[in-house]
Amino acid sequence: xxxxxxxxxxxxxxxxxxxxxxxxxxxxxxxxxxxxxxxxxxxxxxxxxxxxxxxxxxxxxxxxxxxxxxxxxxxxxxxxxxxxxxxxxxxxxxxxxxxxxxxxxxxxxxxxxxxxxxxxxxxxxxxxxxxxxxxxxxxxxxxxxxxxxxxxxxxxxxxxxxxxxxxxxxxxxxxxxxxxxxxxxxxxxxxxxxxxxxxxxxxxxxxxxxxxxxxxxxxxxxxxxxxxxxxxxxxxxxxxxxxxxxxxxxxxxxxxxxxxxxxxxxxxxxxxxxxxxxxxxx
DNA sequence: GAGAGTGTTGTAAC
DNA sequence: GGTTACAACACTCT
Numbered sequence: 392x393x394x395x396x397x398x399x400x401x402x403x404x405x406x407x408x409x410x411x412x413x414x415x416x417x418x419x420x421x422x423x424x425x426x427x428x429x430x431x432x433x434x435x436x437x438x439x440x441x442x443x444x445x446x447x448x449x450x451x452x453x454x455x456x457x458x459x460x461x462x463x464x465x466x467x468x469x470x471x472x473x474x475x476x477x478x479x480x481x482x483x484x485x486x487x488x489x490x491x492x493x494x495x496x497x498x499x500x501x502x503x504x505x506x507x508x509x510x511x512x513x514x515x516x517x518x519x520x521x522x523x524x525x526x527x528x529x530x531x532x533x534x535x536x537x538x539x540x541x542x543x544x545x546x547x548x549x550x551x552x553x554x555x556x557x558x559x560x561x562x563x564x565x566x567x568x569x570x571x572x573x574x575x576x577x578x579x580x581x582x583x584x585x586x587x588x589x590x591x592x593x594x595x596x597x598x599x600x601x602x603x604x605x606x607x608x609x610x611x612x613x614x615x616x617x618x619x620x621x622x623x624x625x626x627x628x629x630x631x632x633x634x635x636x637x638x639x640x641x642x643x644x645x646x647x648x649x650x651x652x653x654x655x656x657x658x659x660x661x662x663x664x665x666x667x668x669x670x671x672x673x
Numbered sequence: 674g675a676g677a678g679t680g681t682t683g684t685a686a687c
Numbered sequence: 688g689g690t691t692a693c694a695a696c697a698c699t700c701t
Contacts, residue, residue, distance in 0.1 A: 394679055423697095445680075462680050464698080495699095512698050514680070555691065564681080571679055618679070641679090662693070664677075 393445045393461040395535065395569035396612030400632065401467055402447055406440040409449070409506060413437075416499040424495035424510060427519025430531060431455060443529050444568035456525040458518045459508070465515030468507045498504050535569040536605050543599035550590035550598065557593055558586035559661045561605065570605055573618055576666045577639040578605040583650060585672045586658075586665050640666040 413436045419425045435451040442448065447467070459467065468487060475662035489507050490497055494507040496517055508517055520528070534540040549566050550557075558579060561570050570578070579586050582604035584597060593601065612618060617632035635642075639649050644657040648668035658665050 397679075460680085463678070464680095482697090512678090512696080514696060514698095553690080559691090562680095573679055661691095663680095 393463070393465065394571035394574055394612065395445060395537075395609055396574070396615075396634065397617030398442055398445045398447060398461065399613050400459075400617045402440050402442045405447070405449070405467065405469065405506075408504070409437045409500070410439060410473070411436060412500040412504070414451075414498055418497045418499075419488075419495070420490065420497070421495035421510075421513060424508065424515065425517055427430045427457075427517075429519075431672065432457070432519050435618065444532050444535060444564060444572075446529065448525060450522075450606075454522050455519055456522050458520060458525055458528070460515050461510070462512070462514035462516075464511040466507075466509040468509060468658055469504065470507065471504045492649065532564055532570050533566050536567050536602075536609055537569070541567050541602065541603045543595060546602060547593070547598045550593060553588055553590040555588045556660055557584060557588045557601075558665060560590035561601070562661075562663075565611055567605075569609065572665075573634075573638065573641045574605065574608050574612060574665050576641045577608045580640045580648065580650065580667060580672060581608060583671050583673070585659055585669070586667050608639075614633045640668065642666065 409521060412429060413434060414432055415434075417429050417432060417474070419429070429558065432451065432454070432455060434457065435453050438450040438452055440447065440449050445460065447459040449459065451457065461467070466670040468489065468501065489505070491509065492505050493509045493511045495510050495513065500506075546567065550560055553560055558575050560566060561578070562572065562575050576586070578601065582597070582601045584593065584601055612634045615633040615637065618634035618638065619631040640655050643655045646655050648655050651671040653668055653670035655666055655668050658667075
């Protein structure tokens with residue numbers, strides 16, 4: 392689930408439904424998914440919901456922050472009585488009882504609404520830390536790709552000493568945050584740049600085009616509520632996103648390239664599936 | 674049964 | 688010290 396647009400979508404939906412609510416109860420079903428002192432979080436109100444890269448920051452009244460990372464398969468699902476909130480269309484496997492076998496943590500608010508943290512692969516986590524610690528742990532993260540602090544000049548400079556493939560370069564959170572595998576593949580296709588090119592070989596003008604392309608696909612992703620890739624087993628706050636219908640090359644091996652109509656191929660790069668068009672991405 | 678999956682992090686080797 | 692490569696995390700689906 393988590394690419395930046397998915398996390399931002401969750402953030403926006405959460406903001407609408409949990410700000411102002413008081414946490415009455417926390418059930419931890421999987422110890423590995425949680426860290427923090429539960430009593431410090433109880434009876435606190437949610438002040439706001441922020442995001443930094445792919446980390447959600449749920450701010451509480453006592454200067455504590457609940458940091459949430461969904462990693463590969465996490466979901467935050469808000470349940471208000473019998474209905475899930477949001478806007479959009481529930482998917483078929485929504486008709487399930489919560490907590491489910493993948494529920495790792497459940498928050499209950501004083502008005503009896505609930506927030507479930509589901510995570511199939513248990514890579515994700517929720518941490519209750521004080522604000523200072525939260526900031527500290529985010530220090531190494533570069534600004535988001537949609538942050539004006541990221542400029543083509545900055546990327547060009549950073550890339551100048553890097554021989555690593557450009558795709559790995561733009562997915563490096565210490566360079567620029569928020570570009571995951573799907574959006575990296577799509578941005579490179581939009582910019583017509585081969586994912587294999589060494590980062591240092593990209594001239595400034597092309598870097599400008601690449602940055603513009605990264606922003607374009609990420610912003611489209613946010614607009615469409617993120618992607619729900621690989622069919623059904625991932626949802627955005629319980630609702631399917633629509634970006635998957637607009638993906639350019641990701642998961643489209645053998646299909647025609649949106650630029651030139653030639654066939655998209657799949658390779659492995661840095662251990663990750665990488666889709667691109669060898670005809671026009673050069 | 675093998676391999677792959679939307680993400681990070683730690684370690685080891687250059 | 689900077690950069691790069693790769694395994695590991697744990698589980699489900701193809």
